[in-house]
Amino acid sequence: MSKQSFCKKCNKPIKFVLTKKHKFMPVDIEPVKSNGHNYLFNEITEQFEILPAEQSGLISHFATCEFANEFRKKPVNRDK
Numbered sequence: 102m103s104k105q106s107f108c109k110k111c112n113k114p115i116k117f118v119l120t121k122k123h124k125f126m127p128v129d130i131e132p133v134k135s136n137g138h139n140y141l142f143n144e145i146t147e148q149f150e151i152l153p154a155e156q157s158g159l160i161s162h163f164a165t166c167e168f169a170n171e172f173r174k175k176p177v178n179r180d181k
């Protein structure tokens with residue numbers, strides 16, 4: 102499940118993916134290839150995972166947004 106949107110900060114197209122923890126997370130539209138250490142959203146398992154090299158996944162927009170520092174200023178809501 103996903104819905105397309107635009108980042109309110111940088112206006113880049115993003116989409117929200119629903120993780121298995123029932124949290125919507127903004128990711129970039131274009132899949133990227135893992136270098137073996139990337140923490141990417143796997144659309145098959147519907148969760149963020151460290152994907153093997155060459156496997157494609159969606160990167161969290163927080164990782165690419167030029168305004169990410171502003172996101173980080175917000176208090177973090179931890180589920181647990």
Ligand SMILES: [Zn+2]
Nearest residue numbers: 108110111166
């Ligand atoms: Zn952004």
